[in-house]
Amino acid sequence: MSPHRHPRPARPSELLTGARSARARARRRRARFLIELPLMLWLVLVWGALWRDFSPGNLIFGFVIALGVVTTFKLPPVELSGRFNPWQGLVFTVLFLREIVRASIQVVLVVLRRGPKVRNAVIGIRMRSQEDLMATVLGHVLTLIPGSFVVEIDRTTSTLYLHVLDINTVQEAEDFRRQVRSIEARIIRMMGSREELAALDAEGPAGPDPAARANRSMKEHP
Amino acid sequence: MIVLGLTEGGTLDQVLDWIVVISMVSGALLSVAAGIGLLRFPDLFSRMHAATKPQVLGLFLMLLSVALQIRAWSAVPILVLAWFFQLLTAPVTAHMVGRAGYRTRHLKQETLVLDDLNEVVSEAQRRLDEGR
Numbered sequence: 001m002s003p004h005r006h007p008r009p010a011r012p013s014e015l016l017t018g019a020r021s022a023r024a025r026a027r028r029r030r031a032r033f034l035i036e037l038p039l040m041l042w043l044v045l046v047w048g049a050l051w052r053d054f055s056p057g058n059l060i061f062g063f064v065i066a067l068g069v070v071t072t073f074k075l076p077p078v079e080l081s082g083r084f085n086p087w088q089g090l091v092f093t094v095l096f097l098r099e100i101v102r103a104s105i106q107v108v109l110v111v112l113r114r115g116p117k118v119r120n121a122v123i124g125i126r127m128r129s130q131e132d133l134m135a136t137v138l139g140h141v142l143t144l145i146p147g148s149f150v151v152e153i154d155r156t157t158s159t160l161y162l163h164v165l166d167i168n169t170v171q172e173a174e175d176f177r178r179q180v181r182s183i184e185a186r187i188i189r190m191m192g193s194r195e196e197l198a199a200l201d202a203e204g205p206a207g208p209d210p211a212a213r214a215n216r217s218m219k220e221h222p
Numbered sequence: 223m224i225v226l227g228l229t230e231g232g233t234l235d236q237v238l239d240w241i242v243v244i245s246m247v248s249g250a251l252l253s254v255a256a257g258i259g260l261l262r263f264p265d266l267f268s269r270m271h272a273a274t275k276p277q278v279l280g281l282f283l284m285l286l287s288v289a290l291q292i293r294a295w296s297a298v299p300i301l302v303l304a305w306f307f308q309l310l311t312a313p314v315t316a317h318m319v320g321r322a323g324y325r326t327r328h329l330k331q332e333t334l335v336l337d338d339l340n341e342v343v344s345e346a347q348r349r350l351d352e353g354r
Contacts, residue, residue, distance in 0.1 A: 045299075046303060048299070049300050049302070049303045050300065050303070052296045052297070052299065052300060054299075100278055100279050100282075101279060103275075104252060104275065104276050104278070104279040104280075107255075107259070107271060107272065107275050107276060108252065108255040108259075108276060111255055111258055111259035111262060111263070111272055112255075112258070115262035115263065116262055116263065116264050118263060118264065118268050118333065119333060119335050120267060120268055120333055120334055120335070121334055121335050121336035121337070122324075122329075122334060122336065122337040122338055122339045122340070123336060123338055124338030124339060124342070139313065139317070140309070140310070143312070143313035143316050143317065144278055144309055144312065144313060147271060149270065149271070149274070149313065149316040149317065149320055150313070150316075150317045150320070151317075151320045151321055151324050151339060152321055152324065152339055154342070161338060161342075163267050163271075163320060165268060167335055167336065168335060169335065170335070170336060173335070173336050
């Protein structure tokens with residue numbers, strides 16, 4: 001938790017009048033609105049796309065509906081990291097599309113060549129980030145790139161368990177782990193928080209931090 | 223201009239028509255491959271790879287051919303949206319089915335060369351038994 005979220009201590013006068021709690025409530029409401037604003041803009045875009053009409057009137061009406069949806073169906077707010085690098089986003093999108101094409105062809109080849117003799121693996125991968133959003137994005141990306149999908153997520157240790165198609169040796173599993181970690185690094189460069197990015201830069205060519213590596217080798221099959 | 227054996231009138235329309243043809247056929251072929259995978263793969267999990275994955279690209283190629291056939295900008299956002307929602311929802315279903323499949327032991331252990339999760343689960347089970 002970042003330090004600015006801690007409320008400041010109340011002044012005696014405020015305690016008497018109850019002004020602080022009202023003001024704090026207002027501030028929390030405003031913060032919540034700001035957090036949900038990007039998602040509401042997304043809802044407005046969906047509205048415009050569905051009507052195939054991006055005229056101002058339609059968008060304003062869509063915004064009213066988005067406001068209604070967000071206040072009626074309250075969900076825990078999605079906390080964005082507050083950072084997005086458009087260039088890295090573009091690089092990631094291109095790589096993602098290339099991976100989808102490459103891996104689709106690969107799955108088709110596995111279907112045709114290996115068929116009933118295919119061997120798979122359930123691989124546990126410790127993520128760098130503790131954030132739910134990062135786990136969701138990474139899980140989605142890995143599931144969409146054919147050949148792997150998320151079976152289970154352990155949030156306490158932020159470990160993803162993936163079922164991976166056509167893994168025959170421990171070495172191949174290790175290669176897959178490395179691939180996942182480089183995809184994660186790309187996502188952090190695109191939209192990770194500043195702390196995550198700093199940790200990634202500090203990592204250097206030596207790879208992941210020792211704790212994650214120890215965890216990894218521990219989970220290796222004998 | 224020679225496009226795929228067309229020697230006359232290689233206009234932009236014709237090029238686009240050929241892209242439509244190629245992407246639609248290859249999108250359909252990916253679905254066929256998924257069907258073959260369903261038949262050939264040995265267990266639920268490998269079948270799920272076959273059943274859910276090539277469609278990501280297959281649907282993209284289909285939508286691309288639709289967009290190039292309609293050739294109207296107003297259709298693009300809704301096609302992008304269709305693909306995006308596929309991207310958003312397909313992993314969730316894959317995860318839910320996969321998770322349920324693992325927990326109800328629909329996973330054939332003999333098809334696995336490595337199972338990290340099994341160790342964690344049996345460790346948790348052991349601790350639970352000790353606690354009793």
